Structure formats: C-alpha cells, structure tokens
Amino acid sequence: MDVREKIESLAQKFVPEFVAVRRHLHQNPELSFQEYDTCAYIKKRLQAIGITDIASVAETGLLATIEGRQKGDTVLLRADMDALPILEKNKVSYASKNDGVMHACGHDAHSASLLLCAKILWEIKEDLNGSIKLLFQPGEEVVPGGASLVMQEKAYQDLGCLPHIGQHVQPNLPVGKVGFCSGKFMASMDELFLTINGKGGHGAMPESLIDPVLIASHIIVAAQQLVSRMASPRTPSVLSFGKVIANGAVNIVPDEVHIEGTFRTFDKAWRKDALQRLEKLVTSIAEGMGGSCELKINHGYPHLVNDTVLTQDMKSAAIEYLGSKNVVDLEPWMAAEDFAYYSQKNPSCFYLLGVGNEQKGIRSGLHTQTFDIDENALEIGGGLMAWLAVKNLGHS
Numbered sequence: 001m002d003v004r005e006k007i008e009s010l011a012q013k014f015v016p017e018f019v020a021v022r023r024h025l026h027q028n029p030e031l032s033f034q035e036y037d038t039c040a041y042i043k044k045r046l047q048a049i050g051i052t053d054i055a056s057v058a059e060t061g062l063l064a065t066i067e068g069r070q071k072g073d074t075v076l077l078r079a080d081m082d083a084l085p086i087l088e089k090n091k092v093s094y095a096s097k098n099d100g101v102m103h104a105c106g107h108d109a110h111s112a113s114l115l116l117c118a119k120i121l122w123e124i125k126e127d128l129n130g131s132i133k134l135l136f137q138p139g140e141e142v143v144p145g146g147a148s149l150v151m152q153e154k155a156y157q158d159l160g161c162l163p164h165i166g167q168h169v170q171p172n173l174p175v176g177k178v179g180f181c182s183g184k185f186m187a188s189m190d191e192l193f194l195t196i197n198g199k200g201g202h203g204a205m206p207e208s209l210i211d212p213v214l215i216a217s218h219i220i221v222a223a224q225q226l227v228s229r230m231a232s233p234r235t236p237s238v239l240s241f242g243k244v245i246a247n248g249a250v251n252i253v254p255d256e257v258h259i260e261g262t263f264r265t266f267d268k269a270w271r272k273d274a275l276q277r278l279e280k281l282v283t284s285i286a287e288g289m290g291g292s293c294e295l296k297i298n299h300g301y302p303h304l305v306n307d308t309v310l311t312q313d314m315k316s317a318a319i320e321y322l323g324s325k326n327v328v329d330l331e332p333w334m335a336a337e338d339f340a341y342y343s344q345k346n347p348s349c350f351y352l353l354g355v356g357n358e359q360k361g362i363r364s365g366l367h368t369q370t371f372d373i374d375e376n377a378l379e380i381g382g383g384l385m386a387w388l389a390v391k392n393l394g395h396s
C-alpha cells in the first residue's frame with residue numbers, strides 16, 4: 001500500500017471519531033478569543049493521539065508538532081476555532097447548547113478535520129521526512145484576527161518562512177469536491193463607521209435645521225463612485241453599507257446619523273487610496289451641506305494571495321487524491337479571511353472544501369442561522385489535508 005492509499009484508508013477508518021469531535025465542538029461553540037474550552041478540548045484530543053509537543057499561542061490557540069522519522073522540510077496546516085454571535089435554528093441533535101452562539105462558519109469542521117489529519121499523520125509518521133506544524137488558531141471572525149496575534153508569538157516566528165495550508169468549508173460546493181484559486185483569492189476588508197452631525201429639530205421647520213438624514217442619503221449614493229468611477233474596472237472593489245441609524249421620528253429630525261459598512265478589494269495601493277478618497281468625499285459632502293462627517297476606519301485583513309506554484313502543486317495533489325472531476329477552479333471571492341496575513345509572508349494555499357448537499361437540503365450559506373455541513377466532508381477534510389502535507393514534504 002502506498003502512502004496515498006494508507007491515508008485514504010486511515011481517513012475512512014478514523015472519521016466516525018471525528019464526526020463526534022465536530023459535533024462536540026458544534027454543541028459547545030465559543031466566541032472569538034474566548035475559545036478556552038475549545039482549546040482545552042483540542043489539546044486533550046491531540047494528547048490522546050500521542051502528540052506531546054504542543055505550544056500555546058495567542059492565549060486560546062495551539063501550535064502542535066509532528067516530527068517525521070527523518071529531518072526534512074516543514075509545512076504548517078491551519079484550522080480556525082471560533083464561533084459567531086448567531087442563534088442556531090437547526091433542529092439537530094448536535095445543535096448549539098450555548099444560546100446565541102453558533103458555529104455558523106464551519107470552524108468546528110475545520111478543527112475536527114485538522115485533528116483527523118493529525119491522527120492520520122501521526123499514524124504514518126515513520127513514512128515522513130520532515131515535520132508538520134498543526135496550528136489551531138483562535139479569533140478568525142473578529143478584527144484584528146487571531147492570525148495577526150499568532151504571528152507575534154515567538155513559537156510561530158521561530159518557524160521562519162514555510163508553506164501554509166488552510167481550508168474553508170463551502171456550502172455552494174457539493175460534498176466530495178474541493179476548489180482552488182491561484183493568485184489573489186480573497187479580498188482585503190476594512191470596516192467603516194461614519195457619524196454625520198447636523199442640527200436636529202422639528203421636521204416642519206427645515207429652514208432652521210441641518211438635516212443629517214439628507215446628508216447621509218447623499219453620502220450613501222455618492223460613495224458608490226468609489227466603485228463605479230474611481231476604481232479601475234480591472235480591480236474588483238465592493239462598498240456596502242449594512243447599518244444606517246437615524247433615530248428621529250415622523251416629525252423629528254435627529255442631530256446625527258450613524259452609518260456602518262465595509263470596503264473590500266484586491267489591491268494594496270488602491271485600498272489605501274480608496275479609503276483616503278472616501279474620507280475626502282464624505283467630509284466634503286457633509287461640509288458642503290452645512291454639517292460634518294467623521295469617518296472611522298477599523299482596518300481589517302489584507303487580501304489573501306495563493307502562491308501560484310504551491311497552489312498548482314496542491315491542486316495536482318488533490319486530483320491524485322479525489323480525481324479530476326472533484327477538483328474545481330474557483331473565481332476570486334470578495335469574502336475576507338485572516339489566513340491572508342500568513343499568505344502575505346509565506347507561500348500559501350487556502351482552498352475550499354465542499355460541504356453542500358442539495359438532496360439532504362444542506363444549502364444554507366455561511367453565517368446563517370441554518371448553516372450546516374454534510375459530515376461526509378470530514379473524511380476529505382482530514383484525509384486530503386494529510387495528503388497535501390505529505391506532498392509538501394516531498395514524499396509521494
């Protein structure tokens with residue numbers, strides 16, 4: 001039996017245990033940077049496999065090591081661990097027991113897959129030359145992102161530059177399939193907070209007011225120029241406002257309006273330029289109308305770039321593992337992901353794991369109250385990642 005066949009059969013043999021692990025994590029979700037029980041549980045599972053080289057990183061994260069029989073290259077495999085402030089609506093036996101908190105982004109599946117991967121690699125470590133770093137990373141969902149904290153840790157910095165591999169579940173992709181995108185894959189993300197100040201009062205006497213609602217309306221419309229007129233048509237950009245608060249009444253104009261939104265793109269220089277232009281635009285519109293506008297920017301993650309050589313190699317390896325019909329090419333995606341931080345400094349490959357199943361009715365999107373996965377994806381989630389790790393160590 002060659003190494004690939006060994007991995008396949010071990011993934012099949014071990015997967016029931018890791019379906020249970022995923023369900024445990026799903027039932028006990030914890031918010032970003034509060035993953036204390038999750039961290040303790042994962043540590044216990046790693047120790048049960050036999051892994052003892054486990055360092056704590058970023059307070060609630062873990063960096064574990066599996067050494068092969070001989071010295072060689074090193075590869076890092078990453079899973080995130082945090083859940084979201086969402087009330088789960090699924091009526092399943094493993095639904096969240098922590099009301100208002102839910103693994104609606106599949107990070108439970110990422111962690112369970114990496115544990116399965118760890119158990120497989122531990123089992124075949126005599127066949128490996130080199131070492132594997134298993135990174136269980138907290139706080140993916142919340143800026144500044146756990147990745148940026150992990151990267152400040154000595155245990156991580158001591159590794160130097162090395163290939164990073166990560167995966168994310170994708171309900172739009174049927175279970176059994178995985179997808180790769182070479183080069184720029186996911187967008188940078190900045191959070192925008194605008195406060196428009198005017199002078200409120202009785203709606204029947206506009207001549208004595210400075211109407212912040214009208215100013216806000218102009219700002220919302222005008223700001224789209226950033227995407228439609230100022231951005232190059234060749235650079236994808238998105239500006240979306242999802243929260244507008246003008247807390248007056250039918251005949252009361254409020255003193256101020258709050259707007260929150262997000263700006264996303266794939267180009268570092270344009271990102272900086274766009275945010276400067278936005279600030280100038282919103283402040284001058286507000287001033288021109290007699291009010292003022294303050295723009296606060298919470299700088300989020302950079303764009304995620306998949307190394308072209310590594311990604312091509314990983315895609316070829318995935319074809320060996322799953323067959324060409326199960327490995328698809330992906331378009332760049334405007335979602336953001338803090339794995340991007342690693343990708344700016346290391347050759348990286350972040351790919352998507354199909355978890356959708358129309359026949360079973362599993363199709364809800366990420367970050368929804370009814371998000372779930374087809375758990376058959378876990379066998380691939382763990383097995384394929386083990387195979388990609390082996391391929392990185394130059395073994396076949």
Ligand SMILES: [Zn+2]
Binds near residue numbers: 105141366367
């Ligand atoms: Zn998410």
Ligand SMILES: [Zn+2]
Binds near residue numbers: 106107140168
């Ligand atoms: Zn996620």
